[in-house]
Amino acid sequence: MDITAEYYAKMYLIRCFEETLMAEFKRGIFHGTTHSYLGQEADAVGVIGQLHESDIVVSNHRCHGHFLAYGGDPFKLFAELMGKTMGVCGGRGGSQHIHWQNFYSNGIQGGIVPLTTGMALAEKRKGSGAVAVVFIGDGTLGEGVVYETFNLAALWGAPILYVLENNQIAQTTPIGLVLAGGICARFEAFSIPAVRIDSSDVMEIASLAGDLLARIRVELKPRALVIDTARFGPHSKSDDTRSGEEIAALQDKRDPLSIHASRLDESERKAIEAEIQTKIAESFQAALDAE
Amino acid sequence: MKNDKPKTVLESLNLALHYAMADDESVLLIGEDILDPYGGAFKVTRGLSTTYPDRVLTSPISEAGITGIAGGMALRGLKPVVEIMFGDFISLITDQLINHLAKFRYMYNEQVRVPVVIRTPMGGRRGYGPTHSQTLEKHFLGLPGLRTLAPFHLLGKDSLGAPGKLLYDAILGSEDPVLFIENKLQYLLPLLTRDALLDYAVEKVSKTYNLSTPFYKLSIRSAPPAKVTMMAYGYMAHLAFQAQHQLAYEKEIFTELLIPTQLAPFELSPLFDSLRRTGRILAIEEGAGALGWGAEVLSQAAEVLGTELKQAERLCAEGHAVPAARQLEEASLPSLTDILNAVQKMV
Numbered sequence: 001m002d003i004t005a006e007y008y009a010k011m012y013l014i015r016c017f018e019e020t021l022m023a024e025f026k027r028g029i030f031h032g033t034t035h036s037y038l039g040q041e042a043d044a045v046g047v048i049g050q051l052h053e054s055d056i057v058v059s060n061h062r063c064h065g066h067f068l069a070y071g072g073d074p075f076k077l078f079a080e081l082m083g084k085t086m087g088v089c090g091g092r093g094g095s096q097h098i099h100w101q102n103f104y105s106n107g108i109q110g111g112i113v114p115l116t117t118g119m120a121l122a123e124k125r126k127g128s129g130a131v132a133v134v135f136i137g138d139g140t141l142g143e144g145v146v147y148e149t150f151n152l153a154a155l156w157g158a159p160i161l162y163v164l165e166n167n168q169i170a171q172t173t174p175i176g177l178v179l180a181g182g183i184c185a186r187f188e189a190f191s192i193p194a195v196r197i198d199s200s201d202v203m204e205i206a207s208l209a210g211d212l213l214a215r216i217r218v219e220l221k222p223r224a225l226v227i228d229t230a231r232f233g234p235h236s237k238s239d240d241t242r243s244g245e246e247i248a249a250l251q252d253k254r255d256p257l258s259i260h261a262s263r264l265d266e267s268e269r270k271a272i273e274a275e276i277q278t279k280i281a282e283s284f285q286a287a288l289d290a291e
Numbered sequence: 292m293k294n295d296k297p298k299t300v301l302e303s304l305n306l307a308l309h310y311a312m313a314d315d316e317s318v319l320l321i322g323e324d325i326l327d328p329y330g331g332a333f334k335v336t337r338g339l340s341t342t343y344p345d346r347v348l349t350s351p352i353s354e355a356g357i358t359g360i361a362g363g364m365a366l367r368g369l370k371p372v373v374e375i376m377f378g379d380f381i382s383l384i385t386d387q388l389i390n391h392l393a394k395f396r397y398m399y400n401e402q403v404r405v406p407v408v409i410r411t412p413m414g415g416r417r418g419y420g421p422t423h424s425q426t427l428e429k430h431f432l433g434l435p436g437l438r439t440l441a442p443f444h445l446l447g448k449d450s451l452g453a454p455g456k457l458l459y460d461a462i463l464g465s466e467d468p469v470l471f472i473e474n475k476l477q478y479l480l481p482l483l484t485r486d487a488l489l490d491y492a493v494e495k496v497s498k499t500y501n502l503s504t505p506f507y508k509l510s511i512r513s514a515p516p517a518k519v520t521m522m523a524y525g526y527m528a529h530l531a532f533q534a535q536h537q538l539a540y541e542k543e544i545f546t547e548l549l550i551p552t553q554l555a556p557f558e559l560s561p562l563f564d565s566l567r568r569t570g571r572i573l574a575i576e577e578g579a580g581a582l583g584w585g586a587e588v589l590s591q592a593a594e595v596l597g598t599e600l601k602q603a604e605r606l607c608a609e610g611h612a613v614p615a616a617r618q619l620e621e622a623s624l625p626s627l628t629d630i631l632n633a634v635q636k637m638v
Contacts, residue, residue: 089400099399108390114356115391118363126368148356
């Protein structure tokens, strides 16, 4: 599979997983809650696609997309969300707290920023050549520990890429009500170079992330990537206060799958979609049947 | 590195850091003002940045940031030791401890270990006032996934001294995050030598009870059976140690003094056996008492002993902030006199 098709397949996998999850939650299959990644698929796939095997990814409460883009098994994630011992963390972590290989997530805003920075510093000390990526959101910018860490990362030269997925809404609060000043300016105040892109195009994001990560590998210093994006789903299961029209407009203009689909032959795309649908259906059923 | 045996708690802890860094290259120190020539606000890190300049990181005033960074380092194979300059400042690392470091091992289904040691001095009696004199560890005791340790100022058999050995083992041997509670007045206490203990019978009962961490039982040598069990840790163990001698030699009241070095998770089996002998407990702590360490000690004693427990008392700080003025501070924290009086009232 070439890279264009591979990215489509990964994004479609995330889309199908999250849509299945939302539908099955309504049927009572899952216990607890979830934070939907619908609409932001290009961020995870574009950035994580540029990582090496030894690199580290740390994600947040909205982590399913990052986990699947990293190569996590949808069966294991379904099983985790069903509370099965076959789950990624045996059901202990659930939706927001998973760890597999060099992937970690936690459900607290801000705390993963020093955590991942410490990981990056450890890899630098060990001379492993690995770099770290942490995904945060615009809402996370309200947490103080984030700024303590930007200062420390710049001072100590952490080989880390801060990826800020700016979906412009924190739970139900639009960014304009809670954010003063500029986003890039926050990084730049600590001499961390920041690049901002307004895009839901996986190829654009991949290209930019690849460039930034290549620089980080050489410079062994932090950088930031701000991606203006759109969240199609509610914050969690059903707490969206936006109008249907507003969401429909986002889906119309910003759908990473529609944007990328035109680059594939229709027959190829349909084959990929059919294969992924089967995989998700089988993974879901296997998780239901699992211990 | 010093070759002499340490004479004080401070020297013992400092020596432990030197040995830990010498023995394992993955040990790092992170903290505020820890570089030489200053060597930390209480000098525990003195000499280390000179010997290991690349592994002693002086940090901005960012307690949460460095604790989180230490957690990340530990998940990736390093063994960071964080110094929080005053125990009062652990309020600033609460989220990192509760929702990050202490959580990972369990919530990631035992796939990871988090060998971080966070050292910090608690305690008052130096006139530092409400925000630099507190004893705050009670807020962290019982937090799943976190071990809380406090040294006892014994020389012991190890060349590091008992406090240093406790710290060394925590740094190199603990798979879980450790909150290592020191005490400002404890730093300059001389380590108790064989000579200083001539009147005492000191038993390290942790081996008998198969405990993970040293637990000491002190009584007066050749004394009649004890009537009261005292339990204390840290600097309060020093005051209780003095009280035990005075009570015996001046009042002919004999006690058993139990000193745990692991405050949490609780390992209380030696206490229960002591109480089966004495039936009376006095729990002594420097922190605020309500819903705290002493309360839980008494509660567990009552649960286990039932009607065998005849009396349960505790000493703790007054239920307000630690005041700055000398006379107010003295009145608000439990003293040697308070211990003497409390025990005399119990018999």
